[in-house]
Amino acid sequence: MAGNPLTDPNWAPELADTIDKYVGVVRDKATRKAVVVVRALVFGLLIAVTAVVALVVGIILAVKLLQRIVNVGGWIDADSSVWVSYMVMGVLLVIAGAWSMAKRSAKTA
Numbered sequence: 001m002a003g004n005p006l007t008d009p010n011w012a013p014e015l016a017d018t019i020d021k022y023v024g025v026v027r028d029k030a031t032r033k034a035v036v037v038v039r040a041l042v043f044g045l046l047i048a049v050t051a052v053v054a055l056v057v058g059i060i061l062a063v064k065l066l067q068r069i070v071n072v073g074g075w076i077d078a079d080s081s082v083w084v085s086y087m088v089m090g091v092l093l094v095i096a097g098a099w100s101m102a103k104r105s106a107k108t109a
Helices: 011-072 078-102
Strands: none
Touching: 011 078
């Protein structure tokens, strides 16, 4: 008797295949999208933190390099080369900030 699930020998495999199919559909529609969003969030935060650290280290390196360049001529002593490099780097960063502020919004006609 094929209508009775207790006597049908294919009942268990067919039920397992049906459950597997529907679980796969639910996983594809819900879980995969959530995994993509979480991965994008995690990698985005990782890239943002790395970029900030690289920017800070780059500025420190630029200041130290500028101190060495200013001190190379010998006409400025080591103490003066520090504040000269700070002033030059400060001016460069102020100019970069002013340029960024000018570009922050679109101009209206």
